[in-house]
Amino acid sequence: MQETVFCVDIGTSSIKTARISRDGKIISAARFRFPRRQRQASDWLDAYNLAVNTHSPTENLAALVISGNGPTLVSVNQGDMATSLLLWNEPCIESAEKPYTGTSLFIPRIQEFSRRFPAEYADARWLLSGPEYLIYALTGNAVTILPEKRFESAYWTQETLTENKLSPEKAPPFIPSGATVGTTMVGSQKNIPVIAGGPDFFVALAGTGAFEPGRACDRAGTSEGLNVCTKEPVFYSGIRTLPSVLKDYWNASWLLPDSGAIFHDYRKASGNSGTPYPALMKTILDSPIHPINKNLHPGREVVEKIGFSVRLGMETLALATGYSPEYYLSGGQARNELWNQMKADITGGVFVLTATADGELMGGAVIASPALGWYPSILDASRALVREYKRFEPNQENHHQYTEKYLAWKALHHETI
Structure with missing residues (x-):
């Protein structure tokens, strides 16, 4: 039997999953909707675990690859607990601050996060998007998936974060799409490589x-x-x-x-x-x-x-x-x-x-x-x-x-x- 990869994509309202073989055959596919309430990071984990139990993707499993929407943001505190979450499509609240006019898609969302959740932002060890949070929960490695080097201006640099009075140390290091981030247990199978997919x-x-x-x-x-x-x-x-x-x-x-x-x-x-x-x-x-x-x-x-x-x-x-x-x-x-x-x-x-x-x-x-x-x-x-x-x-x-x-x-x- 051919090797398969277990693909997981975190959407706005659901998590989509599939086992795909190396010749492109869909072995199994399932979608799980999140609860209809204010989104919590635990919703992503619960849906992922449900997907694992549904697919039982251990036989000939070569890797787990994770992608998802952004710039959704979740804060992880010094105790490694997810605190607050801001979805990518939640409207910004009015602010007296001068609006951001640069090329980054993330900086205005980080600014909005810091205004809505000042205590959680101040206490945050990391700010992660949906797929990166799931990767962090499964591997313990905090990363930001940069699809390609030219995307840096659409994300951030240390300088642009500092210029906009944001904390560069809360932003995990960049890794490229397709990189192996770490390993995790999937079902009963240990040491499965976790591969960074990228933004959806x-x-x-x-x-x-x-x-x-x-x-x-x-x-x-x-x-x-x-x-x-x-x-x-x-x-x-x-x-x-x-x-x-x-x-x-x-x-x-x-x-x-x-x-x-x-x-x-x-x-x-x-x-x-x-x-x-x-x-x-x-x-x-x-x-x-x-x-x-x-x-x-x-x-x-x-x-x-x-x-x-x-x-x-x-x-x-x-x-x-x-x-x-x-x-x-x-x-x-x-x-x-x-x-x-x-x-x-x-x-x-x-x-x-x-x-x-x-x-x-x-x-x-x-x-x-x-x-x-x-x-x-x-x-x-x-x-x-x-x-x-x-x-x-x-x-x-x-x-x-x-x-x-x-x-x-x-x-x-x-x-x-």
Whole structure:
């Protein structure tokens, strides 16, 4: 039997896990939702332990690889106890301090953490994000996973932390994605290597192969990010450019901070919390695009606006990068094939589902492969492991109808921004 890697990704609302073989086969996969209350670091540990018990991933296990969202922050005190936690998407409270204007994604979140939890911040030995906290809990080693050297400005330096009146000693040392951090016990198996995956968006790029120029990834869960790999940095209104997985390239992204959350809120407000997503989407899709009585299904109104926002992002990225790519899907939204097709109809683009909707998990296997000796590089690993499962191409009749509505929405959208 082939060796496997146990991939774990900490999301906003759940932990996703899978056992993946060296040839890219999904041996088992499971997702565990966190309790619906203020997040605690113990939620991550509890969900991880539940995953271990569910998968029993000890047979031929080569490594554990951990990734997750950021910049979520949790403080660990001098007694090695997790104290307070700030999720990446929690809004900042008003402050009289001068707002941060630099390039770091982490410094403004650390500042917010220190304002909300001054005692915990002062007492903190370490500030860790979700995946690094789980690594610390399992190995005792405090690290910060730096996806690639060029990301340093998006994280911090000793100087930028000091300039912003933050404590550099609370920031663990950087290690690269794919590095072996330590070992841990998984189930009954001792001394299993723990490999640093990295931030979820970065790992998803690896898991969808979106790190060669012109390749693209639509990573959609609670939030959504459209990503296109480019040869050069992109400077364009609304586009965020960060380094790509490979050192010679860049990643241009368009962010939709709440596309999944908007639909979740509609589902709850409409009394459909217990209705499975596919069943609810079928009801929406069975309603007419242009109803005779002008009474548009409220759910259709919600998802069309989400789809229009996606189309606007795709069009902007096409203008900014010069590419009009197929988008490889990743994230919780990708599991809903009806939505994938509707997204293709609205945007006119092609969307591709791979063997797993969770690109972060396949990305974990891709990133771990060189350290395990499975493949010489992550590019070789991605080409071997990432396989197309299903394509979603636009229905041209539907696309024409949606285009009429999109142009009206776009005109109104630009009037209100």
